[in-house]
Amino acid sequence: MEVDYSGDIMTLNMGPQHPSTHGVLRLELKTDGEIVADAVPHIGYLHRCFEKHVENVDYAGVVPFTDRMDYCAAMNMELGYVLTVEKLMGIEVNNRVRCLRIIMAELSRIASHLIAAGTYGNDIGSFTPFLWCFRDRETILDFFEETSGARLLYNYNWIGGLMHDIKPGLEEKIIEFIDYFEPEVDNLNRLLSDNFIFIKRTAGVGILSPEQAVSYGVTGPNLRGSGVKFDVRREEPYLGYEDYEFDIPVGLGEHGPVGSCWDRYMVRIREVKESCKIVRQAVARLTPGDVREAVPKRIKPPAGEVYMRTECPRGELGYLLVSDGSLKPYRLKVKSPCFTVMSAFREVSRGAMIADVVSILGSFDIVLGEIDR
């Protein structure tokens, strides 16, 4: 006798208020017991139409708005925008600005990956890594506060320069921190990354094949987790990244197939170490200079269109800027990395378990502020 064991499909709305949706994301899960038959993400709960806002403020005033897209890595967000406008205006910045921007961007990447790793531990059920990561992130935020005056939304990168030079002596403090921090990553690995339960929960779950990843426009650590060696810092260097020595970690699939949650997570952990290397090199290359040397008195780019992308902690961030020659941007379209990776979520999570949905979502490391803009 044939028996249909598929059972009834139950709809479970995960979010918008849910501890592990990393913000206000709603997942409409069609569940059959613990198995998720379909997971439809609904976004837009944090939509504030950033792109419309910026059409009404001048070019310098856009920077605080870009900060608020990916609030976990605001430095990288504003850096991308600033570089876009500089490209359109043809502004060249001096070496000190370039090095400082790299230092800040990489520190911000470390801070952002720390959040990613910590919250991922929390998603898997271990709360301790979260606070250890935040403890080290606080130190980085201290540097940012000392330099720019803010801890989260810096408005530090200006078009043509920086808001402030760093305080004398900060370089040594940064190096000191990096010295302390690098072994601390191994501690985190021992606590979480190499834990057997953690590996069992993440490896072999949520596999994103390289072909899928490229077709879904997945970028950054998520793409590299699928084994595709692609980094904008290498392929289309900006700020002189071509002169820096660093590796591009990719998912190796030590535990199960390549492109699993564990690979994506581990790419971030390894990237943190690479960022430490870059920061060391950038600090060594600092030369004296005026950080506001090239800041234009009046920011009025010529009419035109420019596309620029940078490597942010969550993937490549692209800005398409259309200028009509006035004081305000005519159109600023943002290609947000989390948006594209989220579109792949439905396919990746099909057939997973409820606990895996959380695991996959955490490994994508999304920030809703950037998806919804």
Added chain:
Amino acid sequence: MLTYFRNIGQGIMTIVSSMAIAGRHLFTPSVTLQYPKEKWLLPERSRMRLMNKIEDCIGCGQCARSCPTECILVKTEKRGKEEAPVFASDGTAKKLRTYVFDIDMALCCYCGLCTFACPTQCLIMTGEYEYSVYDKDEHIYHFAAEKPLTVAGESRQNPPEG
């Protein structure tokens, strides 16, 4: 069968190592700051509440124009020719009488752009961060000290939106 036992062994080993590293942290000093009792020494560049030294303000409205969120409202009027000239502390003549200088800290996005736009450096961001209030309207800070002579409608206003 071999993987079965290896998995069990690996599971026990990594659990013990995780617990060892967590247990070691029981004896490391905490990083907590007991906030209301102990306070953090803020760096001098900290950007918190806006403050306007109105005696130095020349009422130019640059801050209001540079603000991305339009949280500053400046209303000024020309000083009469017969009035005695007033100067800011850096010697700039105050040709305008600022009779409204309101900052809505509930709208402020703490970007600090206005402080850089200010020609007399009278608008600064202070390190004051404990100013929560029960009513949102109490976040509007009034800095203007002078009263208008003309009718308010005739004076120069904040630039319109857009």
Added chain:
Amino acid sequence: MESVAQLLEKIPKYDALPETISALMPILASSVILFAMLALAVLFMVWLERKVSAHIQDRLGPMVVGGWHGWAQTIADALKLLLKEDIVPASVDRVLFKMAPFIVFLGAFAAYVVLPFGSSSFVTDLNIGILYIVAVSSLSVIGIIMAGWSSNNKYSLYGSMRAAAQIVSYEIPAAVAIMTVVLFTGSLSMVDIVRAQTGGIQNWFLFRNPFLFLAFVVYFIASLAEVNRTPFDLPEAESELVAGYHTEYSGMRFAFFFLAEYANMFLVASVATTLFLGGWTQAVPASIMPQIVPGPVVFFVKALILIFIQMWMRWSLPRLRVDQLMYINWKVLLPVSFALVLGAGWMATL
């Protein structure tokens, strides 16, 4: 129960009471004493948990209420929970919803009756003591299912279903691990089990032979699952199911779930202490050192050490997935526990 009854008889005019009441009085008195002790122990355990988690995470934990290291924080929290508005959501099954927390608590509480805290401090010494504990503590599953079903919330339902599957299946290895001890004592009475271990640390079942040591490990792991502690906290997995079966509860009813959770923790730690760590007996035999420390204190210290290990594990390990949970139970713990029974039986016949 004798001692309580004797104490009660010292009350003046106690004899004048009707016989039905005087028969009930010792029961009432001992449950009040047990509940008070339990409540105190839970308050302390909650505080300890907060402190342990805080220090593992490089924090300080509660520091303000009560002065010294925030010792009164949990008392304040308990008062807050009791004073909160009693919210019963509109679409719940009211009767089941209101009953569920008490049934969950009852399952944990009833088992305390047979726990021997000291050589003479126990409520009763049932001859089937350990069996009684295994039976009564499964009552809480019914309460959990009631809570999950009546809440009319999908997360609660998931949580309660997970809890039911988990607790019922983990009872098997736990019970089998208990059996290894019973093989040696030949008695199910808790007091007899402890008496079999008197005479110093080498007589504790934990150190008697390797099979019993492994049986302790199996029992400890299975008991973690029975009380829903990490890495087996799936029924209340915060990042997946918000709060599992008690998602809809607040105020006093939530406090009862909380109390039940910690009471269960203490229960399994006490059972492990009784079975494997020699209960109230001290590590150094009386022939070498006079036994100054009272038995209950020894018992509490041993139980607290186990509870500390539970907390330590909770704050260092991630959570398992449902299928892995079942894998560990049916494919690892159960075969191992059967093998241990065989081994221990062989040792007992030697």
Added chain:
Amino acid sequence: MNPQEIAALLSEKFGQRIPESDADALNPWSAVDPSSILDVCRFMRSDGRLEMDHLELLGGVDYKDRIEVVYVVYSMKHHHRYTLKCRLPREEPHLSTVESVWKVANWHERETYDMFGVLFDGHSDMRRILCPDDWEGYPLRKDYKTPDSYRGMPV
């Protein structure tokens, strides 16, 4: 390939269907006849010389007299980028979907529909993505007026 070569290749292949190109601009681009966008995209994705396997950005720009849909495509293998533009009328713009070429286009097209009202024919799930389903108007159009209230709530 450099932008000039891509522009030349495209106009050679599609002739009249590529009305305009500017390969020397900061962001080299070609305008594509809206009816043939799917063919052009398929060609760019599959041709061995181009292999534009990465759709970096798909978005609209409102030029007051027309709406342009911009496709920024990139080849991960050959490391070159090119921009395609489709000029559409403001009234009822519609375009064929490129979802079959790049899967990521699904969400980008939904966003473009949400913000500009461009309908994508053949799209599998043409709903609003960021705004609520019953939102009126297309926010990023230049003549959009912010409503005073939404379902009785002040905006």
